Amino acid sequence: PLGKGGLKTVADPNVPSTKPGELGSFKGGLKALPEAIAAQLGDRLKLNWHLTxxxxxxxxxxxxxxxxxxxxxxVEARTVVLTTPAYVTAELLEPLQPEISSALQALTYPTVASVVLAYPVxxxxxxxxxxxxxxxxxxxxxxxxTIWTSSLFAGRAPAGWQTLTSYIGGATDSEIGNLDSEQIVEQVHRDLSKILLKPDAAQPKVLALKLWKRAIPQYNLGHLDRLQQVDRGLKSLxxxxxxxxxxxGVALGDCVRRGFERAPEVGEYLQQQSDSRSI
Structure with a gap:
């Protein structure tokens, strides 16, 4: 079959099939995807390179x-693809295209913490x-x-345990960034005790906690207008x-789809550049 942009896609027979609406993941977690990409890129992948x-x-x-x-x-390049957050891209493009920069600066990224806890079933x-x-x-x-992680995917908890991944903070609770790790865990545990846990539930095992000061971009009122402003600015670059x-879209599937849509655009531009230079 042909995807958008004429890019041919072939189903991998080793990937288990899923029913409509059914979720899937990797046995080793989502890190399996960037690790596989890194393996394919080899020494072309540069780590800890910060674009200034x-x-x-x-x-x-x-x-x-x-x-x-x-x-x-x-590095000199005919094409550049920026996958950086809006606030980083805005800073990079301010000298080149202030119209794009001002539109991206208006996007907000609230603070969110992800807390992974385990409880006895x-x-x-x-x-x-x-x-x-x-x-x-x-x-x-x-x-x-809260995502019921070990209910969704096999192998996310040993027998007799339930793994729960909770998110706290967001656009209406920026103060979450002022709490330390122990306070965030305690708040999530108290909330889970009101919904999913028995009254005498013990303290959980803390498997992971990650606080993003700037998490997911918000598609607030006027977002489409700002994206149109970005598109206008890109015509000059x-x-x-x-x-x-x-x-x-912010989900993993949306990001993958967007990458497949951009790739043929970049390839077509490079081909046009090559054709024009050969004339």
């Missing part, structure tokens, strides 16, 4: 200036079958919602492409 400046040349190319473990490095009120639960803001519970989660 992007300049446009008279040759219609770009000079990307990087801070690296080996000092400053410069005997401490859970009932058998958890399903994806998880979301909590409306009017319920007096601070946690945003041929060969530059933006491919981040402030476009058309």
């Amino acid at each position: 400046r992007l300049d446009r040349t008279e040759r219609e190319t770009y000079i990307a200036v990087f801070s690296t473990p080996d000092g400053q490095q410069e 005997s401490d859970v009120k009932g058998k958890l079958v399903g994806f998880g639960n979301l909590i409306p803001r009017g319920q007096g519970i601070r946690t945003l919602g 041929p060969g530059l492409y933006l491919c981040s989660n402030y476009f058309g």
